[in-house]
Amino acid sequence: MRIFSPNFEKEGRGIEKGEKNEYNLFYFFKLLKEKFWTIIKLNFLFIIFSIPIITIPAALGALNSLTMRIVKREHIFIWSDFISKFKENWKQSTVCFLILTTFMIFSLFCLNLYFSISQINKLFLILFFITLTIIFFLIMVSLYVYPLLTTISLSTKDIIKNSALLSVVCIKNSLLGLIVFIFFILNFVAFFPFALPIALIIGFSLHSFINSFITFKCIDKYIAIN
Template sequence: MGGFLGFGNYEKEGKGVGKNEREKKRFFQFFDLFFRKLGRLVQLNLLYILFCIPVVTIGPATAAMTKILREYTLERPVFLYSDFWDAFKENFKQGFAVSVFQGIVIALIYSAVIYYVSMTVKSVWFLLLLGFIGLIGLILLFASYYVYVMMVSVQLNVFQLIRNSILLAFAGARTNILTFLFSTGLLAVSVVFFPISIPLLLLLTFSTSTFISVFNSWQYIYKHLIQPYYEQTGLPNPYEPKDDEADDTPFEDSI
C-alpha cells in the first residue's frame, strides 16, 4: 500500500492517543512528561544498556526503547519490561539491519574525514569535500531521529525506512536542529566529562536523548506518513485523537 511518496504500508497495530493538557506548548509539554516519567526513564536507560551489552543487539534494543518512548510521548499506558521485550523481538531483524547500515556509514564518514583532513595541506578543494561530507553526515544524523520511530510504528522494509527517514530529515529540518542541540549536547557532556559522568550515562543519557528525538520526530511521521495514509484509505486511524481530544493533539509543530 502507498505511504510517504508512495512507499510503505502503515497498518501496524496501535491504540488511541492519550489526552494531553489543552493549550500547552510543546516545550513545556516535554518537560512535564519528562519529570512525570523520570523514574521510568531511569529504568529504561538501565534496561537499554543491559540489552546493548552483546553489541549486535544495539539496533533491536534501540527500537525497543523507541517504542516505549513513543508510548510515553502519546501518554499511553506502558508495561515497561514486557513491552520492551516484545518490541525487541518484533523489531530484531530490522533493528539489526539498520544498525549495521548506520555502522557502515559512520565508518565511511570517519575514514573520509580523516583522509580529507590530511589532504587539506595539499589543496583547499579538500576543505570543500570535507564540508560536503560533514553535510551528508548531518543529514544522516537527522534521518536517524526518524528511522526507529517509523520502524516501530509502520510496516516498511529497510530500504523504505532509510529512504523515508532521509526525506523526513528535510521536512523537519528546523526541529531537527533543536533535537541535535539538546540530545547530542547531552551525549557530548556525558562523553567529555567521562568518567565523572558515569552516573548520568547509566541513569539518563540514552533514554533522555532518545526521548527528545522521539518527541520531536513523531509529529512529522504522523503528519507526512500516518495521517495521509488513513485519510486516503478511509481506514480507522489507530493514532488519531478522540473527537473530544482533538484540540489536545501533540502533533502540531509549535516549536
C-alpha cells in the same frame, strides 16, 4: 501531495481524535516529570539488554518503541513490552543499524582523509565540508529510523527512504534533534568519566525520550490517516 510510500496508510495516529495535547516545551517538561522514573527504568533495561554488544540495535529499537509510546500517552508495561519489542524488531533494527553505521564509518574516514590532505591542498576543504554536511544529514536521518521502525510496518528500504524524506521535510525538527544529539555527545566526551554514571542511569533513555518527542509530531503529521 504525498511524498511517502503507500505503506504509510497502514497505521493511524497514536492520539485519539479530539485529544488536545500541545507538543510544546511546557508539555515536554510535564511529561518528563510524570515519567521520570519510568525513563530511568527503561535506561537500565537498555543497558542490560545491550551487554552482549551485538544486541544493541535490538535494544535501541525496544527503547525507542517505548519512549515513543510514552510521548503518545499510551500505557506501557515496562518489562513485558520491552522484551516483546526487542524480539519483534531485532532483525530490522540490526539491519538498519548496520546500514547507518557503515555509511557513518565511511563518511568519518573520508572526513579525516580530506582534512589531512587539505593541510597540503586547501581545495580539499571543499570536500571536507561536503562530507561533514553528509555526516550531519546521516545523523538527522538516523533520528527518524527507530521511531519509524517501531511505529509503523515498513520494509527496511522504506524506513531508510522515508527517514531521509522526513529529515528534509521537517528540517526544523531535524536540526533540533541534531543539536540535541551533538549536545549529548559533546557533554559526555567533555565530562568523561564523570558523565558515565549519568549515561548509565538515564542518559540513553533520556535522549530517546527527547528524540521521540521531537520526531513524533513530524511522523504523526505525514503518516496517512485512514
